[in-house]
Amino acid sequence: ExxxxxxxxxxxxxxxxxxxxxxxxxxxxxxxxxxxxxxxxxxxxxxxxxxxxxxxxxxxxxxxxxxxxxxxxxxxxxxxxxxxxxxxxxxxxxxxxxxxxxxxxxxxxxxxxxxxxxxxxxxxxxxxxxxxxxxxxxxxxxxxxFIGDETPAPRLKDVEKSLEKKDFEELYDFAMGSIERLWKRGDMVHGDLSEYNILIWEEPVIIDWSQATVKRNRMSLTLLYRDIKNITSYFARKGVSVDDPEEKFRELAGD
Ligand code: ATP
Ligand code: MN
Known part of the structure; x- marks a missing residue:
């Protein structure tokens, strides 16, 4: 009771x-x-x-x-x-x-x-x-x-209609920059990075880290590839001139 x-x-x-x-x-x-x-x-x-x-x-x-x-x-x-x-x-x-x-x-x-x-x-x-x-x-x-104030921060997917090319370009840099930094400096990969797991607030914030793991994991390259693929194809659809995903993957996986 x-x-x-x-x-x-x-x-x-x-x-x-x-x-x-x-x-x-x-x-x-x-x-x-x-x-x-x-x-x-x-x-x-x-x-x-x-x-x-x-x-x-x-x-x-x-x-x-x-x-x-x-x-x-x-x-x-x-x-x-x-x-x-x-x-x-x-x-x-x-x-x-x-x-x-x-x-x-x-x-x-x-x-x-x-x-x-x-x-x-x-x-x-x-x-x-x-x-x-x-x-x-x-x-x-x-x-x-908590990301937000009285109302929770929206996901990128929720606000994409109100964004302009420049916003997408900045968000792409943020997302790809985060992938690279995580991998190179943190020896880590998110593994489910997408427009659903980025919250748009004062600064964009990456959420949902449940499947994230370390480089030493035998699945880490698969997850890295998945993140790069998801992010490049989403932002390419929004008109951003994105990196070539295969090239980006080789560049990161190479070291
Ligand atoms: P899904 O299966 O839908 O991806 P999930 O169970 O993996 O969900 P999260 O993605 O971590 O869980 O969170 C679900 C939703 O809750 C997010 O899309 C976001 O809207 C909200 N949310 C999660 N964490 C926060 C946070 N720290 N601040 C504000 N909102 C959040
Ligand atoms: Mn989620």
Whole structure:
């Protein structure tokens, strides 16, 4: 009951009495005991004070907008502990040299996945590649800097209609520059870079680092190629004179 009370508090259900709100629906649908306990762990430590909105509901994770006890906005990514993406997660983790023992238990595997995304965010920041600042993680819950203000930052895909050639050119330089910097300086690759994982804010920010990995990973060249391909073909469609993807790949993979 203490947990339920805390969760009601976190969801602002007291004040708002929105038992049928979208937020509450998403919550009750995807939150098992572990998740509830993890949220209340963060609540007691002031890391999550309120979750007020659903930013996204995906196959693997849901992302919520919230506040910490100091009133800072936060984004909270909560992985489903029962996921149909189990195989994919397992394959990605198995190929990552940073990941040692792989738990057989799906729930625990998701915890490893969550921790890896946190580490990826730290690593991206270390090499000055723009990403949300990682704040904390525990079990299947990842807290990070919220990109946006009252409204969340839109994705590149959401605003592309209002952009001009010059904007696309700058964004292309940002995206390709990030790929290169990550690879050359950070020995790292994002692996799912696209117009869906770039948020447009004061400065563009790359999100969704769950599949990112290190150069030493046997899949890293495949992921690097994929990122280069996705970015060059998207921006070519927007009229940017992009690098030749094969050439760019050889240039980076060569060293
Ligand atoms: P998908 O499967 O749709 O790619 P995902 O489960 O991989 O989603 P993310 O891509 O990390 O999760 O996040 C989903 C959405 O939540 C993003 O497209 C973005 O709109 C929003 N979002 C994620 N992180 C943040 C953040 N730090 N600040 C603001 N919004 C965010
Ligand atoms: Mn995404």
């Amino acid at each position: 203490r947990l339920d009370r805390e969760i009601a508090e976190v969801l602002g259900l007291r004040e708002r009495r929105e038992k049928d709100s979208e937020l509450f629906k998403v919550f009750s649908e995807v939150f098992d005991r572990t998740t509830v306990e993890t949220i209340s762990y963060f609540y007691r430590r002031g890391k999550i004070d309120l979750l007020y909105g659903v930013l996204s509901t995906g196959k693997e994770a849901n992302v919520f907008a919230g506040f910490d006890a100091q009133g800072n906005r936060i984004a909270v990514k909560i992985y489903r502990t029962y996921t149909t993406e189990f195989r994919r997660i397992w394959e990605y983790l198995a190929a990552d040299p940073r990941v040692g023992y792989l738990p057989k238990d799906i729930r625990k595997l998701v915890f490893v996945w969550t921790r890896r995304e946190f580490k990826n965010l730290q690593r991206a920041m270390k090499y000055a590649v723009r990403a949300p600042e990682p704040i904390a993680f525990r079990n299947n819950v990842l807290i990070m800097e």
